[in-house]
Amino acid sequence: MKNEIWLETKKPIDLKDPIAVVGSPGLGSIGKLVVDELIEKSKAELTTNLYSTHFPVVYHTKPAYLAHYALPGIGGVKVEKQKWGLPKVKFFTKTPSLILVNGYHANFAGAYEIAEKVVDILQNFGVKRIIITAGFGSKENKVCCAATNLNLIHEMKEKYNVETEYQGPFYGFCGLVFGAAKLKGIEAISLFAGVEPKLGDPEFLAKDSATMIVDILKQMLDFS
Amino acid sequence: MNVEIKTLKKFTPKEFTLISGLPGIAYIGKLSVEYLVQQLKAEQVAEIYSKYFPPYTLIKKDGVVELLKNELFQYKDNNKDLAFLSGNAQAFSPEGQFEVVEAILDWGVAHGLKKIYSIAAFASDKTIKNPIVYGTSTDSKLLEDFKKLGVVPLEEGVIVGENGLIMGLAKKKNIPAVCLLGETKGYQTPTGQYLIDAKAAKEVIGVLTKILDLKVNMNPLDKQAKDMDEIIAKMTEVERHIKNQIAQNTKRPSYVT
Numbered sequence: 001m002k003n004e005i006w007l008e009t010k011k012p013i014d015l016k017d018p019i020a021v022v023g024s025p026g027l028g029s030i031g032k033l034v035v036d037e038l039i040e041k042s043k044a045e046l047t048t049n050l051y052s053t054h055f056p057v058v059y060h061t062k063p064a065y066l067a068h069y070a071l072p073g074i075g076g077v078k079v080e081k082q083k084w085g086l087p088k089v090k091f092f093t094k095t096p097s098l099i100l101v102n103g104y105h106a107n108f109a110g111a112y113e114i115a116e117k118v119v120d121i122l123q124n125f126g127v128k129r130i131i132i133t134a135g136f137g138s139k140e141n142k143v144c145c146a147a148t149n150l151n152l153i154h155e156m157k158e159k160y161n162v163e164t165e166y167q168g169p170f171y172g173f174c175g176l177v178f179g180a181a182k183l184k185g186i187e188a189i190s191l192f193a194g195v196e197p198k199l200g201d202p203e204f205l206a207k208d209s210a211t212m213i214v215d216i217l218k219q220m221l222d223f224s
Numbered sequence: 225m226n227v228e229i230k231t232l233k234k235f236t237p238k239e240f241t242l243i244s245g246l247p248g249i250a251y252i253g254k255l256s257v258e259y260l261v262q263q264l265k266a267e268q269v270a271e272i273y274s275k276y277f278p279p280y281t282l283i284k285k286d287g288v289v290e291l292l293k294n295e296l297f298q299y300k301d302n303n304k305d306l307a308f309l310s311g312n313a314q315a316f317s318p319e320g321q322f323e324v325v326e327a328i329l330d331w332g333v334a335h336g337l338k339k340i341y342s343i344a345a346f347a348s349d350k351t352i353k354n355p356i357v358y359g360t361s362t363d364s365k366l367l368e369d370f371k372k373l374g375v376v377p378l379e380e381g382v383i384v385g386e387n388g389l390i391m392g393l394a395k396k397k398n399i400p401a402v403c404l405l406g407e408t409k410g411y412q413t414p415t416g417q418y419l420i421d422a423k424a425a426k427e428v429i430g431v432l433t434k435i436l437d438l439k440v441n442m443n444p445l446d447k448q449a450k451d452m453d454e455i456i457a458k459m460t461e462v463e464r465h466i467k468n469q470i471a472q473n474t475k476r477p478s479y480v481t
Contacts, residue, residue, distance in 0.1 A: 067279045068316075069316055069317035069319075069320070070317075108279060108316070108317070109275075111275070111279035112274075112275035112277075112279065113275055145287060146283045146287045146288065146289055147287060147288060147289070148288065148289055149288060150286065150287075150288060153286070153287045153288070164286065164287030166283055167283050167284060167285050167287075168282070168283060169280040169281070169282060169283075170280055170281045170282070170283055170289065171279070171280040172279075172280070175279075175280050175281045176279060176280070176281060178281055178289050179281035179289060179290075179291040182281075182289055182290075182291065183273065183291060188289070190283075190289070
């Protein structure tokens with residue numbers, strides 16, 4: 001196939017200085033739960049889909065986000081609520097200034113390129129700040145942060161009382177979107193909610209941990 | 225783009241030698257190059273990004289995110305120009321390793337690359353008191369000066385990853401290259417992380433500084449190497465203890481029923 005990544009525009013977008021919140025399935029499915037809840041609460045509309053030949057529907061890695069060059073997975077379609085479709089990254093928007101990105105883990109061959117493409121799209125939408133949401137392995141129910149620069153970390157401490165704590169690798173769609181944002185000079189903050197990993201079921205639904213991030217986002221986005 | 229070399233500073237030598245050490249067994253290459261960069265106050269000239277690096281980012285202690293990357297540094301004195309290559313990752317797949325190394329060599333050739341010294345590890349099962357530095361090269365004559373400094377020609381083996389591949393692809397481009405391998409036990413933590421072998425790195429740096437006529441303060445590395453000695457002594461003791469236990473468990477029972 002000629003195009004490895006392609007877009008489908010569902011509706012025109014007209015936003016003013018938007019902020020993007022990004023999440024994907026991962027540890028405790030926290031990022032996905034956060035974005036799903038914000039979509040529901042804000043009644044944001046699906047405006048763009050991003051498709052790729054690098055999106056498997058069956059992963060040979062577990063968790064899915066541990067991409068490996070020798071394990072590309074299997075392509076196919078997904079069926080949800082009796083509707084089928086190709087796997088995709090979905091962009092939802094809510095006027096005047098909110099973009100919500102429901103991410104999807106690519107395989108090794110496309111992981112970096114898709115993250116860069118997502119950041120390019122957000123840049124084209126005029127986004128100046130990206131907020132990434134994810135989970136980190138912890139016995140404590142708390143939220144910590146990371147950012148593309150130290151000023152943002154100070155801002156998170158002073159304004160929202162969120163400290164840094166997690167250090168180490170950040171895998172998958174969200175980790176690479178975070179890195180691509182830094183590379184392209186876009187401000188990005190990541191909020192990590194502590195969650196105790198479940199052996200054999202890394203992507204279980206950690207709703208309480210997701211709610212902790214939603215509560216902080218309500219303050220950050222001035223959103224009720 | 226598969227491999228992107230982002231220029232941070234102009235690098236315009238007439239010709240230069242590249243010293244390369246990417247993370248691998250016991251971090252000997254990475255530590256050796258980063259130690260020289262630090263001691264010589266070499267300046268960063270470029271960053272290398274690739275879609276072939278492992279697909280994750282790193283959150284540092286201060287909370288700032290960092291992409292996986294390789295870095296190029298320059299150092300100049302009255303009679304030579306050097307460039308150093310290190311970083312926090314190697315390409316993950318064989319195809320990626322070839323492509324990243326090709327890109328680095330193309331960058332080098334465009335800037336006057338004349339010789340390469342690559343640093344890697346020689347993993348050994350033996351008890352190591354004074355690590356040997358092994359050597360191999362694109363042309364056996366190149367090793368002669370190294371042999372005078374105690375470097376032992378590598379008889380056989382594989383040099384895994386970009387630290388080996390850079391020599392292989394240098395030969396294809398007619399660039400003379402030597403690979404120095406520091407002997408190490410390659411101890412790993414329970415999570416599979418290699419312990420940094422400063423003792424082996426010190427031996428490799430000792431050889432390189434003589435070959436390149438560099439004056440480098442070795443005191444900080446001496447301290448690190450001493451700490452490594454203590455760790456190795458503890459690990460050896462643990463190994464001995466485990467071997468004894470296994471031997472006891474496999475003893476024949478002293479009775480029969």
